[in-house]
Amino acid sequence: MDFFTAQDHARRKTGQLVVLLIAAVIALIAVTTVVIAIVIHFMRDDRGSVTADSLLAALSPELVAVVALGVVAFVSIGGLFKRSQLRRGGGKVVAEALGGREINPNTENANERRILNVVEEMAIASGMPVPSVYLLQETGINAFAAGFDTSDAVIGITQGAINHLSREELQGVVAHEFSHILHGDMRLISVLHGVLLIGLLGYILLRSTTSRGRSVRRNNQNNKGAVVVLALGVALAVIGYAGTFFGNWIKAAVSRQREYLADASAVQYTRNPNGIGQALIKIGSHAQGARIEASQASEYSHLFFGQGMKLGFTRLLATHPPIRQRITRVLPHWNGEFNASFSAPAVSDVANAGDQSAVGFADIPSAHSSAATMTGASAQAAIASMGQPGPRHLANAKATLDALPARIRRASQDPYAVRALMYALLLSQHIEVRKQQLASLQQVALPDVYREVMSHAGEVLMLRDPLRLPLMELALPALKNLSVDQATHFRQCMVELINADSQVSLFEWTLYHWLVHHMGLGKKDSGPAVRKLSDLQPECQLLLNVLARAGQSDPDKVNAALDAAEKELPFALSAKSEVPDIKSLGPAVSRLRRLRPQQKPAVLQAMARCIEHSGLIKPAEAELFRVIADMLECPMPPLLIEG
Structure with a gap:
C-alpha cells in the first residue's frame, strides 16, 4: 500500500x-x-x-x-x-499520562543512547523530523507512537524493551511505530x-x-x-461498563488490521524480518510479556506495539492480533517455540537479485561525494518510497549521521549549542553580509548562545549542502525542549539574522518556516483536508514558480521547468514570467496542506518534474522539494543517487 x-x-x-x-x-x-x-x-x-x-x-x-x-x-x-x-x-x-519521562537528547546512558540512535536513523531515512523519545519505567517489553501529526509525534519505549531487545530488534519495533506515524493511525x-x-x-x-x-x-x-x-x-x-465495552470494542475493530500493516511495513523498511520477529518472540517468552501497568494504559492500549492489557474471558476486545499469528506472518518458518533461538533469512537474501531496494550497505554510493549527482529517477524513487523507506534509506541515514562532524552532532543535543547551530546555518557565505548578521545577532542573542555561534560557525559554514537538512532534523528534539519564552526569543533571533541584509534567500525561508512549523511557533491550520487541487491553483502556481527558480535563473530554463511541471496538473500555469514573492509562500503552503491525500501526489509529481527537467537535481532543489513535501504532511525519504 x-x-x-x-x-x-x-x-x-x-x-x-x-x-x-x-x-x-x-x-x-x-x-x-x-x-x-x-x-x-x-x-x-x-x-x-x-x-x-x-x-x-x-x-x-x-x-x-x-x-x-x-x-x-x-x-x-x-x-x-x-x-x-x-x-x-x-x-x-500521552507519554506523560503513561508515566514516561523524555530521554535527554545528550544522555550518556548506553541503552538510552542506543534507542535514540535507532530513532534518529529511522527518522532521517523516512524524511520526517526526529521525534522525542520517552522512557516508561515498565518491565514489560513494549513501545508506542503518539501524537497528532509528524510534527508533534513521540516514540515511547519501556525499560523492559531497551533492557532485553538487541539493536536489530529495537530497529524492527521502531520501524513498526514509524509506520503508525506515517500512515496516520495516531489520530x-x-x-x-x-x-x-x-x-x-x-x-x-x-x-x-x-x-x-x-x-x-x-x-x-x-x-x-x-x-x-x-x-x-x-x-x-x-x-x-457499557461505555468501556463499546469503546474497547471499537478500538479492537479498527486496530488489529493496522497492527498487521505496521508489522509488514517494519519488515519492508528494514528488509529484516528477524528484527521485529525476534522482538515478538521475546515478548512471548518474557514473564511480564508486553504488559503495561500504568493507570491510564487501557485508554491508550491500541497505541502499543504489543497487547499491553491483560485479556479477559474473550479476545473480542483485544486491540492486537494473537502474538503467534503476528510472528508467523513475519517469520513463516518459525518453529513455534518462544524459548528457542530462531533466525530467518533476511528479505534481501531471498529477494530478486535485480531488486535495487535490496542493495547492501557497502554497495550504496556515497551521497556526499563531490561527484555525486541526483537525476530525475532520484525524485521519482523518493516519491515512490514515501511512507515505506527501504534499507538503502536506512544506510543513507547512517552514512549521513556518520558524516556529520562529531562536535556538531553533540552540539545538536545541547539546549544552548543547538540554537547556535541553527543561527550558524543562517550565516551568509559572503563576508560582509555575515559581519552584518553577527553584529545584529550579538545585540539580541543570549551571551552564552552567541559564544556558541562563534565557536561553531566555521565548522557549520563548511558543511556540505546535503548535511544541512539532516542537521535540522537532528536538532529538533532539543529545540522542542525550549521554554515558550526561549522559543519566542529563538524565533526573534532568526528573524534578525534573515533581515540583516534586507533579503530573504531560499534557504533562509526553508530553515525558518520548517522550524516554525515543527516547533509549533506558528498558527496551525486546523481545517480538514478536503480541498481539491483545482481550488488551490494560485497557491500551486506560486510554489512551482519558486521551485523553478531554485535551480536556475535563466528565464527560458525557468519556463521549461514550469512547462514540465504543468503536464502533471489539471490546469495551466499562467504568468510564468512573474518573479514570485517568497514571503507569500508560507501562507500558500499552509493552504495546500488542506488538500485531500489523493490530491497531493499531483503536486509532488509536478514539483519533481520541475526540478528534474534539466536531467540533474541540485542539492538546493532537493532540499526545498523535501521540506515542502514535509510541510504538506508528506514526509519524503532522502533523494538517493540512482544508477
Missing part, C-alpha cells in the same frame, strides 16, 4: 470509526435511558419491585430526549477535549475518547456512590435513601 493510499485508508477508517461511534452512542443512550428509568422507579416505589408496567411508566419521550442530549454532549465534549489536548501538546501528553485517540470517558466517569462515580451507600446502610438499615444510592451506583456501573 503506497503512502497516499495508506493515508486515505486511515482517513476512511476514521470515517468507519465515526459510524461505529454513532452506533455505540445510540446503544449507550438506550442503556442509560433504561437504567435511569429503573432508578426513577426505585425512587417512586417503596417496595423496590420492577414490573413491565412500572418501567414503561418511567420511560417517556422527555426522558429519552434528555438522556440522548446528555450522552451526545458528553461524548462530543470528551472527543473534542482530547483532540484539542493532542493538538496543543502533541504525543507528549484515532480523540475519536474514541468520548465513549471511553463515560466508562471512566462511571467507574469513579461508582466507587463514591457505593461507599456512600454502605455508610447510609450502617446508619439506617431501613432508610430508603440507601436503596436509591445503591441503585444509582448500580446504574452508573452499568453505564460505565
Whole structure:
C-alpha cells in the first residue's frame, strides 16, 4: 500500500470509526435511558419491585430526549477535549499520562543512547523530523507512537524493551511505530475518547456512590435513601461498563488490521524480518510479556506495539492480533517455540537479485561525494518510497549521521549549542553580509548562545549542502525542549539574522518556516483536508514558480521547468514570467496542506518534474522539494543517487 493510499485508508477508517461511534452512542443512550428509568422507579416505589408496567411508566419521550442530549454532549465534549489536548501538546501528553519521562537528547546512558540512535536513523531515512523519545519505567517489553501529526509525534519505549531487545530488534519495533506515524493511525485517540470517558466517569462515580451507600446502610438499615444510592451506583456501573465495552470494542475493530500493516511495513523498511520477529518472540517468552501497568494504559492500549492489557474471558476486545499469528506472518518458518533461538533469512537474501531496494550497505554510493549527482529517477524513487523507506534509506541515514562532524552532532543535543547551530546555518557565505548578521545577532542573542555561534560557525559554514537538512532534523528534539519564552526569543533571533541584509534567500525561508512549523511557533491550520487541487491553483502556481527558480535563473530554463511541471496538473500555469514573492509562500503552503491525500501526489509529481527537467537535481532543489513535501504532511525519504 503506497503512502497516499495508506493515508486515505486511515482517513476512511476514521470515517468507519465515526459510524461505529454513532452506533455505540445510540446503544449507550438506550442503556442509560433504561437504567435511569429503573432508578426513577426505585425512587417512586417503596417496595423496590420492577414490573413491565412500572418501567414503561418511567420511560417517556422527555426522558429519552434528555438522556440522548446528555450522552451526545458528553461524548462530543470528551472527543473534542482530547483532540484539542493532542493538538496543543502533541504525543507528549500521552507519554506523560503513561508515566514516561523524555530521554535527554545528550544522555550518556548506553541503552538510552542506543534507542535514540535507532530513532534518529529511522527518522532521517523516512524524511520526517526526529521525534522525542520517552522512557516508561515498565518491565514489560513494549513501545508506542503518539501524537497528532509528524510534527508533534513521540516514540515511547519501556525499560523492559531497551533492557532485553538487541539493536536489530529495537530497529524492527521502531520501524513498526514509524509506520503508525506515517500512515496516520495516531489520530484515532480523540475519536474514541468520548465513549471511553463515560466508562471512566462511571467507574469513579461508582466507587463514591457505593461507599456512600454502605455508610447510609450502617446508619439506617431501613432508610430508603440507601436503596436509591445503591441503585444509582448500580446504574452508573452499568453505564460505565457499557461505555468501556463499546469503546474497547471499537478500538479492537479498527486496530488489529493496522497492527498487521505496521508489522509488514517494519519488515519492508528494514528488509529484516528477524528484527521485529525476534522482538515478538521475546515478548512471548518474557514473564511480564508486553504488559503495561500504568493507570491510564487501557485508554491508550491500541497505541502499543504489543497487547499491553491483560485479556479477559474473550479476545473480542483485544486491540492486537494473537502474538503467534503476528510472528508467523513475519517469520513463516518459525518453529513455534518462544524459548528457542530462531533466525530467518533476511528479505534481501531471498529477494530478486535485480531488486535495487535490496542493495547492501557497502554497495550504496556515497551521497556526499563531490561527484555525486541526483537525476530525475532520484525524485521519482523518493516519491515512490514515501511512507515505506527501504534499507538503502536506512544506510543513507547512517552514512549521513556518520558524516556529520562529531562536535556538531553533540552540539545538536545541547539546549544552548543547538540554537547556535541553527543561527550558524543562517550565516551568509559572503563576508560582509555575515559581519552584518553577527553584529545584529550579538545585540539580541543570549551571551552564552552567541559564544556558541562563534565557536561553531566555521565548522557549520563548511558543511556540505546535503548535511544541512539532516542537521535540522537532528536538532529538533532539543529545540522542542525550549521554554515558550526561549522559543519566542529563538524565533526573534532568526528573524534578525534573515533581515540583516534586507533579503530573504531560499534557504533562509526553508530553515525558518520548517522550524516554525515543527516547533509549533506558528498558527496551525486546523481545517480538514478536503480541498481539491483545482481550488488551490494560485497557491500551486506560486510554489512551482519558486521551485523553478531554485535551480536556475535563466528565464527560458525557468519556463521549461514550469512547462514540465504543468503536464502533471489539471490546469495551466499562467504568468510564468512573474518573479514570485517568497514571503507569500508560507501562507500558500499552509493552504495546500488542506488538500485531500489523493490530491497531493499531483503536486509532488509536478514539483519533481520541475526540478528534474534539466536531467540533474541540485542539492538546493532537493532540499526545498523535501521540506515542502514535509510541510504538506508528506514526509519524503532522502533523494538517493540512482544508477
